[in-house]
Amino acid sequence: MTKNAKIELPTTTGPVRQPGDSGYDAEIAGFQTAYTHRPALVVTAAHAEDVRAAVEYAARHGLPVAVQATGHGLSVPADGGVLVNTRRLTDIKIDPATRTARVAAGVQAGQLIEAAVAHGLAPLNGSSNTVGVVGYTLGGGLGLLAREFGYAADHVRAIEMVTADGRLRRLEPGDEPFGAVLGTGGNFGIVTALELELVPVTTVYGGQLQFDAALVPQALEGWRVWTQDLPEQLTSAFNMMTMPDIPQLPPHLRGRYLGTINIACTGSEAEGERLVAPLRAIGARFTDNLKVMPYLDTHAIHSDPPQPHPYTGTDALLSELPADATDAFLEATGPGSDLPVVAGFRHLGGALGRPGPYETAVDHRDAHYVARAIALPGADDRSIADGLARIRKTLEPWTIGTNLNFLYGGGDRGEAETRAAYRDSTYDLLTALKSEYDPHNLFRFNRNIPPR
């Protein structure tokens, strides 16, 4: 399709743009700057009916469809086809009586948090306030309070979505393909809104303990041992990285290798202090800002970068985390490693280890940790892919699969990674349902589950 070619366009209220049109570049831009969708058409939906019209148009013309809310989770960039940009769908309705939120497809975590805290409630969001609520939840949604409440995908009351046949459907637990949509990203259609449960949490005891390079091995070992006996109200992570040498950071942080323990606990301050005492006993902290904070401030627990940037990464769900595993991982990802990465672990278990109230595609619930490694894509993507594969290999003896949400970018290397998110029986079921609901694989610009 060339610019200004005389083609029929979908009839929508929101704008439809082709390459070369003014505004096209702004509509395809996202948080992930290493990869960008390059669709033949981008439809900026103004309401759910625009999403329906765009999908119906694409199906009629045999064009594949991509969807973007923020671009945080772009895996396979669209090359041609239709991109539906949902960022203008920002409606949020909170019902305090039922503790639910109806969230349109373009809502970001920070916007939902702000709306929920006004009612003394909180969503089950992840580490970054700028991630899209829908994309996060469809990938499972591993949140700040995950060990206490489980995956965000286990707290969905209804899904409004457009399927490949151009129908706008409302699905509730028990309807097909409700469960298959939760844990598979955008494989089954474009969600226009979700109804989500909120939790009655107003404050969190949390923040960061940071350790300087020399103490990182002891801090990792201390965290590893500490996580083996913790109540579910405490969710934590361990991250290791060389801080970037950029002017946005204060001078004392630039270029410094640090190990950070991220803590979120719904207990009282006294309870929190008691639980983290063994971590403080590890040694001197470069940063120690643990305190009781309003839920609104919890984005500070991980301090994820808010500005768009390039990244690619992999993950491994682990059955257990013995010292051999952390030693090997530290060796492969530390300051002396071939591939500079941001690396670490999140502690799972607790409610994450139990089945949710209805079946979903979120699998491998017996994982006790997830390891992550995130690299900066460069001129030589092959050597980065090889480097990430080497890191994954160090954890192979304990790896039982992948977590869909933490597979960043590089979707072209991804079929095996995507498949590893599911046990064989789950994958079989998902491919059968994909054949039924999206037989031509219209929704393929994602961590794709192809039809049979």
Ligand SMILES: Cc1cc2nc3c(=O)[nH]c(=O)nc-3n(C[C@H](O)[C@H](O)[C@H](O)COP(=O)(O)OP(=O)(O)OC[C@H]3O[C@@H](n4cnc5c(N)ncnc54)[C@H](O)[C@@H]3O)c2cc1C
């Ligand atoms: C800084 C950062 C922090 C993160 N922290 C966490 C975390 O703590 N826990 C966690 O679980 N994940 C986390 N993630 C991963 C994140 O949840 C996924 O990348 C998610 O896919 C992002 O969704 P998005 O809509 O923001 O991104 P987008 O790039 O806009 O969308 C990504 C994909 O989500 C699907 N999708 C988005 N919107 C729709 C829709 N309306 N209908 C159907 N499919 C849709 C599509 O497959 C799309 O390709 C983080 C990512 C980043 C970059």
